[in-house]
Amino acid sequence: MGELEDVKDLLPANASISDTRYEASDIVIYTDSKEFFLDHSEAVRKIVSNLKKRVEVRPSSKLFSKPENAEKKLKDIIPSEAGFDEAIFQPSLGKVIIRAEKPGRVIGNNGRTLDEIKKKTLWAPQVERVPAIKSKIVDRARELTVEDPEFRKDFLHDVGKKIRRGDPPEDEWVRVGGLGGFRQVGRSSVLLQTEQSTVLMDAGINPSAEPGTKDNFPILNAPELDLQDLDAVVLSHAHMDHCGMIPYLYKMGYDGPLYCTKPTRDLMIMLALDYIGIAHQENQDAPYDSSAIKKAIKRTITPDYGEVTDITSDMKLTLRNSGHIIGSSLCHVHVGEGIHNVLYTGDYNYDKSEMLRPADTNFKRVETMITESTYGGKDDRQQPREEAQKKFLSKMKQTLSKGGKVIVPVFAIGRSQEILGMLADELDRDYFDYPLYIDGMIKDANALHTAYPEFLSKKVQKKIFQEENNPFTNDQLHSIGSNSEREDVIEGGPSIILATSGMLTGGPILSYLEALADDPKNTMIFVGYQASGTLGNKIQQGRSTVNINGKRVDVNLDVNTVSGFSAHSDRQQIINFSKNLRSSPNRVLTNHGEESKCFSLASTLHKVLHIDTSAPQNLDVNRLN
Incomplete structure (x- = not known):
């Protein structure tokens, strides 16, 4: 408790301190003094200067009014x-x-x-x-974030004590192992270890694997991982292939902190609750229930971008914008007294987009980078954003003019908002007199975007703040919430339909596809990655007949792919990102890509950067120093 005693010694005599506590890596001072509560800036500056920790002053129960x-x-x-x-x-x-x-x-x-x-x-x-949009799911997610403050106070204090505990290691080593997402897309999970600490980064599901099978989940029974001894979990962003199994960790006995941004926390709640609901609808067992989600949220710590946070006795975490979806993060871990620095990219986009700023490259030191390879293949080049927009709008106009419907499979979080952002200006043009429907969790994700505009691009922030041409509240945007409303859309006239899931692995998009796939007047536009083995991938590859809910469906509609809206960097953008990092890495490990793409990107980065690169597989362990 030496640090808390140091705080007391640095405080003025009239501070009237009732308690000093840890709040994870921060320090909170509770005071009985009105004067000190209202004017403590000089004292706090002195403490921060001496201890290099964030400090907050709050009133004790003797002070605040009822x-x-x-x-x-x-x-x-x-x-x-x-x-x-x-x-x-x-x-x-x-x-x-x-x-x-x-x-x-x-x-x-x-x-x-x-x-x-x-x-x-x-x-x-x-x-x-x-949020500017009413959403029961968002309301429920936000309720969970403020439950049981008494528990959080004690929990965060215990986390703070644990962070500050530990003797200097006898042998300073760092190693990383893949528990999922290496040479594949899905079930991302990375284990980072030192002699003193074990940290898990991401724990997702595999959307292309059979639900409930071992390939659907990370390899959490790996010999290197003991959930009882796990010190911290870091979540890069809230897509199910990265966050889907986070609550399961808590169900299986993990009891420590989860680090992520506020939007990532809220989106994870929404997705996990939806995941449970879909499993029940399909008469399947979800791997966890809502109590595990609550347990995770009560233990979540949400640093701001750029904020350095101690997460173990020898690891400091910094999250920075990854440009992928709202709140998504590049995860930088500084180990020991500078013995090694690891950058785990999660998913990132090093390109301008409608909704978000490009991925941040401002890292002082990076020795090892673990980078996604989703579009890392030698022929993976995305269309420039302007070309993609023209192609999408051209195909949309052609379809609408001949009386057809435009069906766009989208992920509820990320791609749907990107498309809505592009269409926001289009909806106000004279020619456009067609309804735009959203179905699935898109409305709820939109609501959450309006709650965190500071994470969005300057352009979209301005629209939200000024309430002009807000892409999420346009009058021509209609949210579908029932089967009867869905039937009305299917039987109605020309329209644009954005629906989940993005890879056609479930969700309301299947109802639209089943009803509308046979009509050649209609168009399906893929704007996101279609993992191998998914229904979306089969249709994208030209399958003329598919099975939907046990029914044979002929695919006669016009199938198109527009790649320029991707929230992932393509091969050249990954190379550019790697080159433009403030600190060039000494080693790169590739993951989150098909096997051939992981190898191809690793080979190219070796040639371009003249550094060690590799494409490890799941369960491989690499010593980093």
């Missing part, structure tokens, strides 16, 4: 245009979470309104944005 009185004051202080929605008081943490439509109005110019809230209520305020 929640009912504080809420009345909040309503008086917060301007009406802020769209105040609710206040969630967490007495054990001394915090009040203020949810509003326009958080900037709650904060005020230079934080003045926030300062007034602190002064009048003596609570530590935290402001969150209310």
Whole structure:
């Protein structure tokens, strides 16, 4: 507990401290003094300078006003245009979470309104944005994030103690092993180990494998992995091939922290709940239930991009934007006192897109990079974004003009928003008088995007903040939520239909395909990766007859693929990303790609960068130093 004692020694005599606690890698000071709570910046600067840790000051229970009185004051202080929605008081943490439509109005110019809230209520305020779209799933996800603050206080303190525990290692070594996603796409999972620490990065499902089979899940019974001894889990982003088995870890006995961004946390909740629901609909057993999801969320820690966070006694984590989906992260781990630095890319896009900024390259040191290879093959070149947009819109207009329907299989998170962003401007043009339907979890994912505009591109942020041409709330955008509404769309006139799942492995897209595939007036446009063995891949490769829900269906519609909307980097973009990293890696391991693409990309990066590269397979273990 030496660090907490050091904090007390650095505080002024009048600070009136009731408690000092760890909050994972941070330190929280609870004070009984109104004066110190309202004016502690100089004292905190001194502590941060000495200990190199983030420090927060909060009021003790002796200080803050009763929640009912504080809420009345909040309503008086917060301007009406802020769209105040609710206040969630967490007495054990001394915090009040203020949810509003326009958080900037709650904060005020230079934080003045926030300062007034602190002064009048003596609570530590935290402001969150209310989604612009109503969604029960998003509401449920956000409820889970604030449950049981008393447990979180104790849990985070215990995490903090564990991080600060540990004697210097006798032998400084670092090794990495693949538990899934190596020489394949799906069930991504990477194990990073030192003598002191074991950290798991991602734990996904394999969408192309038979549900419930061993190939569907990561190899969690590998001899290197003991869930009881696992120190931390890091989640790069919320696609099921990366996050689908995270709750299972908690079901099977893992009890430690999960690190990811806030959007990734919320999206994981949504996807995992949906995964359970679909399994039940199909009379299958899901590998976990909602209690495992709750357990995971109560233990989730959400660093901001660029924030250095201690996750074990000898590992520091930094998450940076990967440009793949909202909240997706490049995961950088600094081991020991600089003995090795590992960059696990997860999935990333080093190209401009409608929704997101390109992947960040600002890493001071990278010795080993583990990079995805989804489009790492020698012939993998994506269309430039402008060409892809022209091709999509041209095919869309042709189909609509002849009375057909445009069916676009999309992932609920990422690709659907990218297409909606492109279509947002198109919907306002004179020629366009057609409905645009979304089906599946797309509406819920859209709602969550409106809650975290700071993670989006400047262009989309501006549209959301100014409420002009918001791609998620256009009047011509209609959400489908029932079988009867689905039938109306199928029987109706020309339209555009965006539906899940993106690889045709399930979801409402199958209902549209079954009903509309036989009509050559209709068009299907693939805008995302189709894993080998999936129904989407079979149709993309020209299969003329397919089986859908036990029924033989003739595929006579016009099938097109437009690659320029991908949220993955293509081969040249991966090369460019590797070259443009602030610190060039000494070694590259390829994963998250078909076997031939992993090998091809590794060979090319070796020739281009003149460094060691390899394409390990699952269960291979590589020593990194």
